[in-house]
Amino acid sequence: xxxxxxxxxxxxxxxxxxLLLSLxxxxxxxxxxxxxxxxxxxxxxxxxxxxxxxxxxxxxxxxSLAPTARCLVNLGCVGxxxxxxxxxxxEAEREAAQANRWCRIRSGALEGWVAGRYLVEDENxxxxxxxx
Numbered sequence: 772x773x774x775x776x777x778x779x780x781x782x783x784x785x786x787x788x789x790l791l792l793s794l795x796x797x798x799x800x801x802x803x804x805x806x807x808x809x810x811x812x813x814x815x816x817x818x819x820x821x822x823x824x825x826x827x828x829x830x831x832x833x834x835s836l837a838p839t840a841r842c843l844v845n846l847g848c849v850g851x852x853x854x855x856x857x858x859x860x861x862e863a864e865r866e867a868a869q870a871n872r873w874c875r876i877r878s879g880a881l882e883g884w885v886a887g888r889y890l891v892e893d894e895n896x897x898x899x900x901x902x903x
Contacts (some may be wrong), residue, residue: 805845806892808900809876814838814889822883826850826873833883841893842900846875848887 814820819835826849836843850871851857857865872887893900 805848805874807845808841808893809843809845809874809890810841810893811836811838811843811889812891820885820889822876822878822881822885824883826875826884828886830884834881836878836881836885840878842878843885843890843893844877846877846882848872848874851887 811820816838819837820840821832822834822836823830824833825831850873852860852868857868860868869888873884874887874890875884876882876890
């Protein structure tokens with residue numbers, strides 16, 4: 772009985788690819804979702820956006836962002852529906868779901884969680900924000 776070495780090579784390649792993916796930090800895999808950068812939106816000019824240690828309004832405050840802050844590196848969000856669910860939602864349901872979203876950001880040395888309802892995608896990145 773002869774063995775086809777080509778099929779075993781594919782299996783080894785697939786196993787190697789899975790092994791390499793398992794070595795990636797969790798954050799690296801989450802970075803693919805959403806925009807690369809956020810900017811603060813809908814925060815009054817006399818106020819600031821709280822940055823917290825965890826994705827909850829009761830978490831320890833670690834800093835704050837100006838209402839004009841830009842180039843916030845997106846480190847991933849929690850509390851939002853998956854894309855298939857979002858497609859089936861009404862506009863009102865989407866707005867309500869956004870109130871539950873928390874996003875982890877980095878701005879210079881400041882890193883933490885902010886309420887996602889105050890973030891929008893930062894456009895014109897090449898002219899304003901440094902590369903990730």
